[in-house]
Structures are given as C-alpha cells and as structure tokens.
Amino acid sequence: MEVKIAAVGGYSEVGKNMSAVKVGDEVVIMDMGFYLPVIVDYEEEGNDRSLLSADQMRKMGAVPDDTIISSWKNNIKAIACSHAHLDHTGAVPYLAPKYHAPVIGTPFTIEVLRNMIHSEGLEMRNKYIPINVGSSYKVSKNIKVEFINITHSTPQTAIIAVHTKEGVIVYTNDFKFDNDPIVGKKPDFERLKQLGKEERVLAVIVDSLYSGAAQKTPSERVAREMLKDVMLGTENNNNPMIVTCFASHIARLRSIIDFGHKLNRKVVLLGRSMQKYASAAEKVNIVKYSKEAEIVANADKIKKKLVRMEKEGMNSYLIVCTGGQGEPNSVLNKMLNKIYPFYFNQEDTMIFSNRIIPVEPNITNRAKMEEKLRKFGVRIYRDIHVSGHGSREDIRDLINIVNPEHVIPSHGHHKLTSPCAQLAEEMGFKRRSEIHEVHNGQTMTLQ
Numbered sequence: 001m002e003v004k005i006a007a008v009g010g011y012s013e014v015g016k017n018m019s020a021v022k023v024g025d026e027v028v029i030m031d032m033g034f035y036l037p038v039i040v041d042y043e044e045e046g047n048d049r050s051l052l053s054a055d056q057m058r059k060m061g062a063v064p065d066d067t068i069i070s071s072w073k074n075n076i077k078a079i080a081c082s083h084a085h086l087d088h089t090g091a092v093p094y095l096a097p098k099y100h101a102p103v104i105g106t107p108f109t110i111e112v113l114r115n116m117i118h119s120e121g122l123e124m125r126n127k128y129i130p131i132n133v134g135s136s137y138k139v140s141k142n143i144k145v146e147f148i149n150i151t152h153s154t155p156q157t158a159i160i161a162v163h164t165k166e167g168v169i170v171y172t173n174d175f176k177f178d179n180d181p182i183v184g185k186k187p188d189f190e191r192l193k194q195l196g197k198e199e200r201v202l203a204v205i206v207d208s209l210y211s212g213a214a215q216k217t218p219s220e221r222v223a224r225e226m227l228k229d230v231m232l233g234t235e236n237n238n239n240p241m242i243v244t245c246f247a248s249h250i251a252r253l254r255s256i257i258d259f260g261h262k263l264n265r266k267v268v269l270l271g272r273s274m275q276k277y278a279s280a281a282e283k284v285n286i287v288k289y290s291k292e293a294e295i296v297a298n299a300d301k302i303k304k305k306l307v308r309m310e311k312e313g314m315n316s317y318l319i320v321c322t323g324g325q326g327e328p329n330s331v332l333n334k335m336l337n338k339i340y341p342f343y344f345n346q347e348d349t350m351i352f353s354n355r356i357i358p359v360e361p362n363i364t365n366r367a368k369m370e371e372k373l374r375k376f377g378v379r380i381y382r383d384i385h386v387s388g389h390g391s392r393e394d395i396r397d398l399i400n401i402v403n404p405e406h407v408i409p410s411h412g413h414h415k416l417t418s419p420c421a422q423l424a425e426e427m428g429f430k431r432r433s434e435i436h437e438v439h440n441g442q443t444m445t446l447q
C-alpha cells in the first residue's frame with residue numbers, strides 16, 4: 001500500500017502546523033494550527049476574528065490551506081493534536097468541522113481546546129477523544145494513533161506515532177529532550193527506543209525550528225535557575241515586580257509562583273489567558289494554582305484589583321501577566337498605556353521570562369513596549385528563558401533513537417529547516433530519496 005504525507009501547513013512558515021498521512025484509503029491528520037501574526041495584525045486593526053468564516057481565515061493565511069487534501073476529505077479517520085499551543089490547535093474549530101473525524105488529544109490539550117471554542121462562541125460537532133500520553137487509540141482496523149510522552153513548553157505534549165500496516169510515522173512537532181521538566185514527566189525514551197528497535201519506522205516529521213543551533217536545548221531547570229537569580233538575587237525587595245511569560249507555560253509559572261512566595265509576596269495572575277490555561281491545568285489535575293495565587297481574568301476586576309494593590313503597597317505583590325511578545329491586547333500593554341490603573345516608577349522590576357518570536361509585528365511591538373518602560377526608568381530583565389524546542393544535537397539523538405527510513409524537516413520555512421536536512425545527510429540519509437525538504441502544499445509518496 002502506498003504511504004503519502006501531505007505538508008499542509010507549517011512547512012513554509014513558523015505556525016499553522018498541519019500534516020496528513022494517507023495509507024491506502026485512510027488518512028490521519030496531525031495538528032491544525034493558527035498563523036498567529038496574521039491574527040494579531042487583524043485584531044490590532046480593531047477587527048473581531050470570531051466573525052470570520054473558515055474560508056476567509058484560509059484566504060488571509062491564518063489557518064492552513066487544507067484544499068490540498070480536499071480529495072481525501074471523506075477518508076479522514078482522525079485529527080490528532082500534539083499539544084495545546086495555538087499554532088497546533090488554533091485552527092481546529094475552523095477546519096475540523098469539515099471532516100467526519102474525531103479530535104484526539106491529551107486531556108490538557110482537549111480542555112484548552114474546549115475553553116477556546118467556548119470563550120470564542122464557536123461550535124464544533126466533532127467528537128473529542130482525550131487519551132493520555134503512554135496510551136493509544138485505534139482509529140480503524142488498520143491504523144492506531146499512539147501518544148508518547150515528550151517534554152515541551154506546555155504540559156501533556158505528545159509525540160504522535162501513527163501505526164499502519166506499512167510501518168510507523170513519527171510526528172515530533174513540538175519536542176525537546178528535557179530530563180528535568182519541573183512539571184510533568186521526562187520524555188519516554190524507553191518507548192521511543194523500542195519503536196526504533198522493534199518497529200519499521202517509515203518516517204519522522206521533525207520539529208526543526210532550532211536545528212541550526214549547535215547545542216542541546218537547556219532544561220527547564222536552567223530557566224528556573226535564571227529566574228531564581230533575578231528574582232531572589234537582585235536588590236529589588238521594595239519595588240513592584242512584574243513577570244511575563246506564556247500563559248500556557250505551566251512549568252514556568254510553577255517557578256515564578258515559587259520564587260514570588262520566597263520573596264513573601266502575594267502572587268497575582270492577571271488576564272484571561274492566564275486564567276484559561278491555569279484552570280485547564282487544574283481541571284485535569286496537573287497543578288492547582290488557584291490555591292497558591294489569586295487569578296483575576298475579567299478587565300473590570302483587574303482594574304479594581306490593581307487599585308487595591310496600589311493602596312496596600314504594590315511591593316507586597318508579584319504580578320504575573322502576558323505581554324512578552326508586545327501584544328497590544330495584553331495586560332502588560334494595558335498597564336503601560338494606562339488602560340489599567342498601574343503607575344510604573346523608577347527601578348520597578350520587569351522580567352520577561354520569554355524570548356520574542358522573531359516575526360513582525362512582535363519585534364516592533366515589543367521594542368515599543370521596552371522603550372516606554374525605559375522612559376519610566378524601569379529595570380528590564382530580558383530573555384529569562386530557555387526554549388521548548390530541541391536543537392541540532394537533540395534532533396541527532398531523536399533520529400538515532402527512532403531510526404527512521406525517511407526524514408521530513410518541518411516547523412519553519414526552508415532557512416530554518418535546512419540545517420535539519422544537512423544534519424540528516426551528515427548522518428547518512430540521502431537527499432531527495434530519504435530527506436524530504438517540502439513546502440506547504442506538497443505531497444510526497446514514501447518509497
């Protein structure tokens with residue numbers, strides 16, 4: 001039986017990840033993500049994205065162009081989501097309803113997806129199938145989808161192994177090898193090694209975002225130490241302190257809350273996305289941040305809370321919010337622009353526990369933000385962060401472990417993914433016949 005892989009999205013940009021595997025007349029889709037910069041731009045112009053149809057979203061490039069698999073439409077057996085990040089799940093409510101297939105994800109991923117659909121007033125009739133990492137789901141007589149535990153920057157991320165009669169296709173968007181992930185378990189190296197040894201692994205689709213970085217991506221433990229150094233090791237005890245991080249980074253929040261408590265500060269998580277991810281993590285028993293911190297989501301309540309904090313003394317609090325990408329709608333930006341009643345002063349501490357995703361409009365927005373902070377004389381700590389994506393040497397380990405016949409670099413445009421192809425060549429794979437450098441819209445047949 002012929003095995004085909006369609007590179008639907010995420011092969012020509014960083015975002016809107018979507019791939020599909022076809023074996024015989026059965027298809028499994030992996031991920032349906034947003035291209036976030038387009039969404040940010042659109043909303044920045046004052047538009048409401050909830051009014052857009054799936055077709056409009058596709059035409060503006062916000063969701064993957066799934067017309068390349070339209071002839072497979074009636075063959076889709078399952079849509080498997082690797083993790084909760086929007087560039088992997090954001091397009092599910094827009095694209096999944098076209099297919100008569102269930103959406104499979106870990107409990108956390110499904111919970112985040114449900115929250116998103118609910119809060120945006122969307123509707124989706126597809127069946128949800130939550131499965132834990134370390135287990136599998138039989139989607140048909142011939143195909144089984146397995147979730148293997150892997151570390152990343154959001155909980156319950158899975159490497160997806162699609163088991164077919166012709167062999168296994170291993171999908172690793174996104175992954176890092178972290179032996180000390182702070183929240184959650186280490187990668188399931190045992191299972192990956194078993195696959196490589198005992199099964200015929202036809203192909204691995206590789207998260208190649210940092211394949212150009214000659215290193216092993218540092219553990220989340222390193223980010224925790226960096227935070228500790230800045231939060232506990234500087235002369236900032238009597239000044240307000242604000243930390244931003246991705247709301248979906250539950251492990252990072254773990255460290256931030258811990259050090260906030262070490263400083264004897266009350267921790268306050270501000271904003272809707274903080275609330276969304278914290279409550280999803282709580283619902284599936286990963287953490288219980290609502291017991292350790294106050295979480296304020298609603299804009300009016302945030303305003304009232306900030307007024308109360310100002311009265312009580314801002315220095316007895318640690319504010320945690322989003323805004324590290326300079327997002328105009330973020331809590332931090334609203335604090336800076338006095339939409340929220342917060343008054344920055346000389347030597348307040350601002351910690352960015354993230355790295356700017358190097359695309360427009362993020363670069364410009366964040367630069368504007370820092371300029372404003374600098375005018376107030378705020379102490380800025382940038383890049384208190386480690387990545388959630390594996391680097392070149394992690395990718396080498398991955399390929400050696402799963403021992404595939406074909407390597408398919410993904411998660412970025414050619415410039416980002418070509419170091420992965422070069423590495424595979426160095427490891428003995430042949431260009432074109434075994435290493436497939438593809439772009440969005442291309443379909444390959446594995447021989």
Ligand SMILES: [Zn+2]
Pocket residue numbers: 083085088152153174
């Ligand atoms: Zn991710």
